[in-house]
Amino acid sequence: MDKPFAITLGAGSSHANKTGAWRTERPVYVDRLPPCNHACPAGENIQHWLSLAEEPSYEAAWRQIMLDNPFPAVMGRVCYRPCESACNRGQLDEAVGINSVERFLGDQAIEHGWTVPVTAQPSGKRVLVVGAGPAGLSAAYHLTLLGHAVTVIDSGSAPGGMMRFGIPRYRLPRHVLDAEIQRILDMGVTLELGRTVTDLAEAMRGFDAAFLAVGAHIGRRAYLPAGDSARILDAVSVLRDVADGPAPLLGRRVVVYDGGNTAMDAARTAKRLGAADAVVVYRRTRDRMPAHDSEVAEASEEGVRMKWLSTIAHADGERVVIERMRLDETGFPQPTGEFEELAADSVVLALGQEADLSLLAGLPGIKVEGGIVKVGPGMMTGCPGVFAGGDMVPAERTVTVAVGHGKKAARHIDAWLRGGAHRPPPRHPMAGFDLLNTWYYSDAPATVRPKLDLARRMSTFDEVEGGLEESTALFEARRCLSCGNCFECDNCYGVCPDNAVLKLGPGLRYEIDLDFCKGCGLCVSECPAGAIEMVPEVT
Amino acid sequence: MPAPRTKFYQVGSFAVGNRLLPPEQRAVQAAPDRGNALTSGHRACRGCGEALGARYAIDAAIRATGGRMIAVNATGCLEVFSTPYPETAWQVSWIHSLFGNAPAVATGVAAALKAKGRTDVRVVGQGGDGGTVDIGFACLSGMFERGDDVLYICYDNQAYMNTGVQRSGATPPAARTATTPVPGGNAFGQGKNAPLIAMAHEIPYVATATVADLRDLEYKVRRAMDFRGARYLHILVPCPLGWVTDACDTIRVARLATESGLFPVFEAEGGEVTGVTRIRRRIPVDDYLRLQSRYAHLFADPPRTDVIARIQASADRNIRRFGLVD
Numbered sequence: 001m002d003k004p005f006a007i008t009l010g011a012g013s014s015h016a017n018k019t020g021a022w023r024t025e026r027p028v029y030v031d032r033l034p035p036c037n038h039a040c041p042a043g044e045n046i047q048h049w050l051s052l053a054e055e056p057s058y059e060a061a062w063r064q065i066m067l068d069n070p071f072p073a074v075m076g077r078v079c080y081r082p083c084e085s086a087c088n089r090g091q092l093d094e095a096v097g098i099n100s101v102e103r104f105l106g107d108q109a110i111e112h113g114w115t116v117p118v119t120a121q122p123s124g125k126r127v128l129v130v131g132a133g134p135a136g137l138s139a140a141y142h143l144t145l146l147g148h149a150v151t152v153i154d155s156g157s158a159p160g161g162m163m164r165f166g167i168p169r170y171r172l173p174r175h176v177l178d179a180e181i182q183r184i185l186d187m188g189v190t191l192e193l194g195r196t197v198t199d200l201a202e203a204m205r206g207f208d209a210a211f212l213a214v215g216a217h218i219g220r221r222a223y224l225p226a227g228d229s230a231r232i233l234d235a236v237s238v239l240r241d242v243a244d245g246p247a248p249l250l251g252r253r254v255v256v257y258d259g260g261n262t263a264m265d266a267a268r269t270a271k272r273l274g275a276a277d278a279v280v281v282y283r284r285t286r287d288r289m290p291a292h293d294s295e296v297a298e299a300s301e302e303g304v305r306m307k308w309l310s311t312i313a314h315a316d317g318e319r320v321v322i323e324r325m326r327l328d329e330t331g332f333p334q335p336t337g338e339f340e341e342l343a344a345d346s347v348v349l350a351l352g353q354e355a356d357l358s359l360l361a362g363l364p365g366i367k368v369e370g371g372i373v374k375v376g377p378g379m380m381t382g383c384p385g386v387f388a389g390g391d392m393v394p395a396e397r398t399v400t401v402a403v404g405h406g407k408k409a410a411r412h413i414d415a416w417l418r419g420g421a422h423r424p425p426p427r428h429p430m431a432g433f434d435l436l437n438t439w440y441y442s443d444a445p446a447t448v449r450p451k452l453d454l455a456r457r458m459s460t461f462d463e464v465e466g467g468l469e470e471s472t473a474l475f476e477a478r479r480c481l482s483c484g485n486c487f488e489c490d491n492c493y494g495v496c497p498d499n500a501v502l503k504l505g506p507g508l509r510y511e512i513d514l515d516f517c518k519g520c521g522l523c524v525s526e527c528p529a530g531a532i533e534m535v536p537e538v539t
Numbered sequence: 540m541p542a543p544r545t546k547f548y549q550v551g552s553f554a555v556g557n558r559l560l561p562p563e564q565r566a567v568q569a570a571p572d573r574g575n576a577l578t579s580g581h582r583a584c585r586g587c588g589e590a591l592g593a594r595y596a597i598d599a600a601i602r603a604t605g606g607r608m609i610a611v612n613a614t615g616c617l618e619v620f621s622t623p624y625p626e627t628a629w630q631v632s633w634i635h636s637l638f639g640n641a642p643a644v645a646t647g648v649a650a651a652l653k654a655k656g657r658t659d660v661r662v663v664g665q666g667g668d669g670g671t672v673d674i675g676f677a678c679l680s681g682m683f684e685r686g687d688d689v690l691y692i693c694y695d696n697q698a699y700m701n702t703g704v705q706r707s708g709a710t711p712p713a714a715r716t717a718t719t720p721v722p723g724g725n726a727f728g729q730g731k732n733a734p735l736i737a738m739a740h741e742i743p744y745v746a747t748a749t750v751a752d753l754r755d756l757e758y759k760v761r762r763a764m765d766f767r768g769a770r771y772l773h774i775l776v777p778c779p780l781g782w783v784t785d786a787c788d789t790i791r792v793a794r795l796a797t798e799s800g801l802f803p804v805f806e807a808e809g810g811e812v813t814g815v816t817r818i819r820r821r822i823p824v825d826d827y828l829r830l831q832s833r834y835a836h837l838f839a840d841p842p843r844t845d846v847i848a849r850i851q852a853s854a855d856r857n858i859r860r861f862g863l864v865d
């Protein structure tokens with residue numbers, strides 16, 4: 001042997017012994033579907049844009065959101081955050097403030113004037129979009145990115161649909177909405193305002209496909225025994241008038257009927273218009289209220305009173321008569337025969353909305369059921385080339401669902417126009433909480449968004465909820481556990497007793513050295529994110 | 540002073556690295572150019588805690604000494620699985636002599652270096668719990684008492700694993716080994732607490748660590764190298780074979796040993812405790828014992844709740860004694 005004095009063995013000569021032969025199972029790196037991504041109605045890759053924000057690369061993070069959703073700043077204010085309800089961190093301490101970070105990124109984009117370039121070759125196809133609400137605008141945005149010429153027609157005086165004429169300013173300031181809509185229009189979308197489509201077949205002339213997104217605007221009525229002098233309004237009309245016209249006269253004492261989000265908006269708006277007393281009357285108990293907890297809480301903070309287990313029996317001039325209810329065994333409200341009186345200058349009904357589908361009359365193949373239009377899995381109605389989404393089709397009625405419909409429809413319209421079918425990529429298996437090794441995550445309490453002081457909340461339409469600052473947004477992004485996706489923590493590289501994990505460098509992740517991996521599974525157990533799995537060796 | 544923790548970088552400093560941390564805040568084990576003192580091809584069992592602990596410790600020592608170090612190894616698994624002639628998995632200057640004399644050989648290496656004026660080269664002695672607390676104990680105590688300039692590391696897997704899981708002076712009560720069979724398992728009230736005995740020698744530095752807390756382990760090796768004279772580091776290294784655990788649970792079981800209070804993680808200077816790693820998520824000893832089939836007889840029918848209660852009492856005593864819970 002050719003070795004220095006007293007040296008008997010070659011350093012690392014064990015490399016000749018390929019211990020990989022011992023293995024019966026091998027570790028394999030995987031990407032799993034984080035529950036937040038799964039829950040997002042707009043299909044955002046939340047885990048990925050959070051990881052970009054963590055770097056921090058805010059613009060890259062924003063661009064990642066924009067691949068799926070052109071309204072980050074709006075989302076960061078009005079989305080009901082199903083992602084946060086699903087977030088795995090909620091089982092550890094508190095969910096990641098995904099929506100707060102999204103808002104921060106959206107606001108950064110507005111502040112810095114970031115835009116999305118249209119790089120696709122023009123397809124030569126023209127698509128008509130009816131309705132400039134979130135569904136229509138989302139479809140217009142995605143269709144434009146795919147190379148199609150889009151014209152949006154809306155009967156309103158300004159684009160936005162319910163984002164402008166329903167959701168009050170104190171939750172969604174108009175300059176934010178305007179900025180995000182303008183960005184879409186600047187990409188080359190043609191918008192015709194003040195034009196109501198009454199005959200779709202006629203309007204579609206010259207277009208190769210249509211996407212319908214007319215929403216649901218007609219306030220539902222209930223039979224309410226009322227005297228001649230009773231002032232009874234519907235909530236969507238009230239909110240529309242507040243947004244676009246002379247503010248309605250509601251008086252000093254306002255009663256709002258039913259317990260949804262629209263009722264909360266109507267009552268809070270009434271307060272801001274000067275009502276001394278705004279009362280929400282609801283048949284069931286608070287826990288059954290369809291309104292979101294945060295909205296009920298904010299309304300209460302602003303002095304809106306709630307009358308649970310109550311229904312309006314009669315209304316006239318200056319008072320309403322309320323009947324107490326009780327829940328039967330099935331949870332259904334039953335009358336009790338006990339009555340009380342409330343002073344009321346006006347009664348606002350917030351019983352939900354119905355779609356006006358008259359424009360579809362005479363169109364072959366369209367199926368309407370329960371006042372809404374049926375669509376297939378690709379968002380196409382029974383009439384070839386006519387697609388629909390948002391509030392007018394069967395789904396949850398939210399801005400985010402509408403945006404998601406717009407995206408999905410755009411992809412199917414694109415495929416249809418090109419004579420093919422859109423096949424979404426297969427979904428990865430879920431990254432459930434039980435796959436995480438949460439030991440490795442630091443304790444980090446969630447950050448809280450600042451709120452406007454109550455006095456200003458009750459007298460102005462200024463935005464109630466503030467955004468996060470740079471430092472808090474970054475902190476919040478970094479609370480993400482990166483469920484099911486490697487975030488390069490080096491744990492697998494560190495914990496392998498056999499040095500069988502190779503580190504490939506920043507952004508490139510890792511690789512298993514199968515010459516030496518004995519298949520112990522330590523890397524799998526100690527991966528915080530559940531991004532490795534053991535797979536049996538085929539022998 | 541326990542290892543400083545980095546705040547809120549997603550995984551804080553609990554994980555090995557993190558792409559968001561500057562390199563100097565990552566563990567030595569995160570570095571692409573870490574020493575890999577014990578490299579691939581060794582013949583340790585799947586998921587061996589001792590192989591892992593040894594690489595963690597010696598890589599940290601290499602970083603702390605700039606590679607100017609010599610390791611002296613007692614006989615035991617670490618020596619046998621790493622160096623079956625004519626191969627070795629070591630990539631550091633390394634010498635092996637006997638089962639019982641590693642501290643004495645380390646003393647001799649340190650004396651030779653001193654004679655040659657090469658005190659820049661540091662000496663690390665290492666061995667299993669048998670080699671340390673049993674057969675090598677007189678040499679070790681002498682090394683402490685003379686204050687020889689050696690960091691001695693004991694890789695404690697709680698039995699003579701290399702020769703087939705016989706009881707050592709570090710085997711815990713009730714554990715089944717080849718020489719302490721069920722129904723009883725190992726007796727209570729025997730065995731040695733080597734770290735406390737080392738402290739009684741009032742040497743400059745004594746510390747405990749586990750393979751479940753890499754940052755802490757690396758900090759303790761680095762800290763030990765700040766001192767001259769005899770120093771002692773006692774690392775808990777679970778053994779899938781002897782503890783009868785799944786290979787993938789080696790780190791988990793070490794973590795549960797500390798989170799139950801059974802294995803206190805602390806450091807001491809000049810015989811006084813100067814830092815303890817507090818329990819982060821306290822668990823009953825049951826959770827720790829149940830993972831290991833060497834304790835299966837405690838959970839048989841009827842379960843030995845009396846024995847489990849005694850083990851719990853010793854965990855509780857550690858928690859009180861070292862202040863492991865805030």
Ligand SMILES: Cc1cc2nc3c(=O)[nH]c(=O)nc-3n(C[C@H](O)[C@H](O)[C@H](O)COP(=O)(O)OP(=O)(O)OC[C@H]3O[C@@H](n4cnc5c(N)ncnc54)[C@H](O)[C@@H]3O)c2cc1C
Nearest residue numbers: 131133134135155161162166197214215390391397398399
């Ligand atoms: C008061 C209120 C508050 C809400 N708050 C929230 C919230 O906080 N978060 C949330 O996610 N969702 C909220 N929603 C629900 C959300 O606003 C709707 O689900 C969403 O706007 C539906 O989008 P859309 O594009 O389908 O329809 P819309 O937003 O209703 O837009 C439809 C558009 O079509 C136009 N249009 C209709 N008919 C025609 C026609 N024949 N020709 C031309 N144009 C036509 C309309 O003018 C309108 O601009 C709220 C709803 C209301 C009423």
Ligand SMILES: Cc1ncc(C[n+]2csc(CCOP(=O)(O)OP(=O)(O)O)c2C)c(N)n1
Nearest residue numbers: 614615616638667668669670698699700701
């Ligand atoms: C004087 C002497 N007696 C017995 C042996 C056999 N022997 C080799 S290793 C070993 C046990 C080692 O136990 P430990 O020190 O705990 O190390 P482990 O293998 O558990 O890591 C024994 C008994 C020996 N080599 N020399």
Ligand code: SF4
Nearest residue numbers: 036087088480481483
């Ligand atoms: S922790 Fe991160 S990746 Fe996991 S669900 Fe929450 S936001 Fe998504």
Ligand code: SF4
Nearest residue numbers: 486489490491492527
């Ligand atoms: S342990 Fe860390 S680095 Fe390895 S796959 Fe999991 S997340 Fe990525």
Ligand code: SF4
Nearest residue numbers: 496517518520521523
């Ligand atoms: S820790 Fe190492 S040896 Fe064990 S399965 Fe992972 S790569 Fe293979």
Ligand SMILES: [Mg+2]
Nearest residue numbers: 667668698700
């Ligand atoms: Mg041993």
